Amino acid sequence: xxxxLLVLSNQVVLKAFDTPNDDGSSITxxxxxxxxxxxxxxxxxxxxSDEFQKICDVDGSTTTYxxxxxxxxxxxxxxxxxxxxxxxxxxxTAGPVSGEAQIFNVGRTNIAICIIILFSAVIYYITRAxxxxxxxxxxxxxxxxxxxxxxxxxxxxxxxxxxxGIMDIDEPETIASMSILGRVAEKTAEYGTPLYVPxxxxxxxxxxxxxxxEAAIRVGRPDWFNIDNVRYLTDDQFGYVSAVDGIxxxxxxxxNFYLGKFYAESLILAETGFSTGAIQIAGTALPDQLPFxxxxxxxxxxxxxxxAASAYLSQEPVQLGSLKGQDLGKLIFAIVIILGVLxxxxxxxxxxxxxxxx
Amino acid sequence: xxxxxxxxxxxxxxxxxxxxxxxxxRGFQDASQTFETWYTGVIAFFVFVGIFNIIKVNVNKIQRRxxxxxxxxxLLLFLALMMAAGFIGxxxxxxxxxxxxxxxxxxxxxxxxxxxxxxxxxxxxxFRARTPEATLLLIAAVLVMIxxxxxxxxxxxxxxxxxxxxxxxxxxxxxRGILFGADLGxxxxxxxxxxxxxxSYMGGGRE
Numbered sequence: 001x002x003x004x005l006l007v008l009s010n011q012v013v014l015k016a017f018d019t020p021n022d023d024g025s026s027i028t029x030x031x032x033x034x035x036x037x038x039x040x041x042x043x044x045x046x047x048x049s050d051e052f053q054k055i056c057d058v059d060g061s062t063t064t065y066x067x068x069x070x071x072x073x074x075x076x077x078x079x080x081x082x083x084x085x086x087x088x089x090x091x092x093t094a095g096p097v098s099g100e101a102q103i104f105n106v107g108r109t110n111i112a113i114c115i116i117i118l119f120s121a122v123i124y125y126i127t128r129a130x131x132x133x134x135x136x137x138x139x140x141x142x143x144x145x146x147x148x149x150x151x152x153x154x155x156x157x158x159x160x161x162x163x164x165g166i167m168d169i170d171e172p173e174t175i176a177s178m179s180i181l182g183r184v185a186e187k188t189a190e191y192g193t194p195l196y197v198p199x200x201x202x203x204x205x206x207x208x209x210x211x212x213x214e215a216a217i218r219v220g221r222p223d224w225f226n227i228d229n230v231r232y233l234t235d236d237q238f239g240y241v242s243a244v245d246g247i248x249x250x251x252x253x254x255x256n257f258y259l260g261k262f263y264a265e266s267l268i269l270a271e272t273g274f275s276t277g278a279i280q281i282a283g284t285a286l287p288d289q290l291p292f293x294x295x296x297x298x299x300x301x302x303x304x305x306x307x308a309a310s311a312y313l314s315q316e317p318v319q320l321g322s323l324k325g326q327d328l329g330k331l332i333f334a335i336v337i338i339l340g341v342l343x344x345x346x347x348x349x350x351x352x353x354x355x356x357x358x
Numbered sequence: 359x360x361x362x363x364x365x366x367x368x369x370x371x372x373x374x375x376x377x378x379x380x381x382x383x384r385g386f387q388d389a390s391q392t393f394e395t396w397y398t399g400v401i402a403f404f405v406f407v408g409i410f411n412i413i414k415v416n417v418n419k420i421q422r423r424x425x426x427x428x429x430x431x432x433l434l435l436f437l438a439l440m441m442a443a444g445f446i447g448x449x450x451x452x453x454x455x456x457x458x459x460x461x462x463x464x465x466x467x468x469x470x471x472x473x474x475x476x477x478x479x480x481x482x483x484x485f486r487a488r489t490p491e492a493t494l495l496l497i498a499a500v501l502v503m504i505x506x507x508x509x510x511x512x513x514x515x516x517x518x519x520x521x522x523x524x525x526x527x528x529x530x531x532x533x534r535g536i537l538f539g540a541d542l543g544x545x546x547x548x549x550x551x552x553x554x555x556x557x558s559y560m561g562g563g564r565e
Contacts, residue, residue: 023384105382112380118542122549170397172544175551182558202408203401211558231415232408236462238469250426264473271476285540287533295484296476303536304543310558311550318555326546330539 016078016094021108024072024101029065029094031080036060038084042067045077048093052079060084072099110355117332122325129321137320142281142299143312146257149279150187153254159194160184161253163244163269165260165284166200166237169207172307173285177260178204178211179310180283184257185215189224196247197230200240205232241265245272258282258297259306262289270296283309365554372552412437498524 012033019026029042037060043052044067058065070076077095129135153160162184164177181197188195189212197212199205209230216225233243245268248256256273258266259282266282266289273280274296282293283301293300301309304326311319336351343351371393378386416430443454485496504510505521550556 021382023382023387025384101384102382105380108380115376115545118545119549122546126553126555168401172547176547179547179556179558202404202411205411206404206407215558228415228418232411235408236466238466239462242465242469264470267476267480268469268472271480285537285544287536290536291484292480295480303540307540307543307547310556311547314558319550322546322550322555326542329546330542333538333542 012080012082012091014078014080014091014094016076016097018097018100019066021102021105022099024099025070026066026068027070027076027078027097027099029067029078029080031063031091033082035082036084037082041081041083043079043081045079045093046074048077052077052093070099072101074098114333118326118329121328121332122322125321125325125328126318127321129317129324132317135317135320135324137312137323140301140305140308140312142283142301142305143309145279145299146184146281146309146313147187149255149257149281150184150191150193152279153188154191154193156254158254159196159251160188160255160257161244161247161251161273161278162195162197162257163260164197164199164204164208165258165262166240166265167261168201169203171261173259173261174204176307176310178207180257180259180306180313181208182211182215183310183313185212186219189216189221190219192221192224194226195229196251196253198233198240198244198247199231200233200235200237202232205230237263237265241268244269248272248276248278252276253278256280258284258293259301259309260284261286262293267292267296273297361557365557369552369554372548409437 012031012035014029014031016027016029018024019028031040039060040058040062041054042056042058042065044055045052055067055069056065067076067078075096075098077093078097079093080091082091125135150160162181164181165171165174167174169175169178185195195212197205197208199208209227212230213222213225213227216222233240247253248269249272253276256269256278258269258273258280262269262284263286266284270280270282270293280297281299281301282297283306284290284293285303285306287303290300290302308323308326311323340351340355343349374386375390375393378390413434416434418424419430420427420434440454440457443452443457447453447455449455481499484492485499486492501517502521502524504513505517505524510517510521547556
């Protein structure tokens with residue numbers, strides 16, 4: 001990185017340097033001045049002998065400018081002209097400086113290390129599970145209640161309603177929800193209980209249809225699958241709520257699952273379900289919606305439990321191993337947090353500095 | 359092959375996006391951008407899939423005279439009306455705008471307004487002090503409610519500050535704890551999906 005620091009006669013200090021951690025397509029200018037100016041004009045040139053071209057105006061409160069209109073590898077010179085009531089003037093030139101591409105974003109090294117630690121912990125326990133080691137994973141009441149809830153619906157001769165949230169398939173909660181749907185569909189197909197999956201996004205519907213169909217085939221009940229039970233309603237948030245509430249009131253499902261990403265509709269759905277007497281199991285990773293589900297549902301999967309549910313339900317050693325690895329990662333990061341708190345209290349700021357992403 | 363190809367696609371694209379997050383080179387960033395554009399294109403296509411599904415399900419319901427089949431007629435009529443209004447008059451002004459402003463928005467607002475009543479009924483159940491946790495919730499809720507209204511300030515000038523503390527310290531700490539756990543769970547799930555250990559989302563069950 002080239003760095004040129006020039007002190008100007010009018011007390012403006014200009015720095016021009018290659019923007020760190022980018023693809024070499026920009027140069028950053030930083031300046032400071034003792035006097036207040038109305039605005040600054042920024043000039044750029046390829047040679048000191050040539051006339052500089054004005055590239056932009058910025059207001060007087062600005063002290064940074066990122067020039068993205070450059071070509072990587074070419075050397076540039078910069079100069080700033082101060083405009084305002086106070087006596088301004090041309091700064092001296094800063095440069096030469098060129099934009100160079102970086103292969104690795106060093107500002108994200110700490111994130112990379114955290115991901116490697118967590119991935120390593122998960123892979124370590126998966127490997128142990130593959131060797132046949134029996135791993136203990138704590139009981140999650142909301143997940144263990146799922147089978148009972150489906151059994152209850154079967155005994156009552158009523159359907160099961162599965163609401164996968166209102167967001168599209170690019171949301172992690174929706175992907176987690178689809179994974180759980182596979183397990184729920186297996187059980188409902190096994191028991192021959194109707195399963196309704198109304199969706200708010202057509203792509204989620206398409207995926208849900210495939211998940212439910214495959215689950216039915218897996219348990220040897222392909223005839224149980226009814227494609228019209230996994231349907232698209234509307235993208236409109238409250239239109240969707242209205243339609244799902246209608247299904248609850250008309251069909252009176254004995255068990256309602258709300259697993260995915262929810263917003264304001266969470267309580268409307270859960271309270272309507274409560275009024276119909278259904279056993280309700282909800283789960284989301286959004287802390288703002290959790291209190292509504294906790295208040296209105298019988299069981300709530302809080303945050304990480306939603307992501308763990310599918311692995312937990314499968315009872316496959318390899319999947320349980322990944323949960324164990326996740327817990328180890330959590331323990332490591334909890335220790336780091338405690339160290340960070342102590343670090344701040346003492347005033348060392350060592351651990352704190354390690355987690356800066358600037 | 360039915361499962362292997364999707365798994366290869368998930369593994370390849372998933373790890374590429376993770377790696378691209380750490381590599382600022384233009385080729386990686388452009389490719390990530392291109393994948394997002396593809397996704398937008400796929401979403402646009404799925405609008406038709408959604409409409410087709412609505413028509414199919416409701417026509418089937420009408421043909422087989424299933425329960426409440428009459429509502430399906432109304433739904434299909436309004437679907438056709440909105441589409442015709444949009445195609446003929448365009449989305450700005452005209453009948454489409456009128457239907458949107460005077461039917462869809464008020465209907466949505468009506469559903470949203472139900473939330474006020476549901477909050478009251480859910481709060482009534484949640485605040486019954488039957489367990490130590492529920493009692494704690496009740497006390498915190500009463501304090502926050504009193505501190506957020508003028509009468510709280512008149513009862514004791516410290517109420518608003520107490521509420522601020524409750525919201526900014528214990529409440530924020532709990533929320534961050536949940537988010538922290540959720541994000542770790544998310545990374546763990548992402549690894550299971552990328553490595554093909556978790557396959558139930560694509561219909562497959564076992565590794």
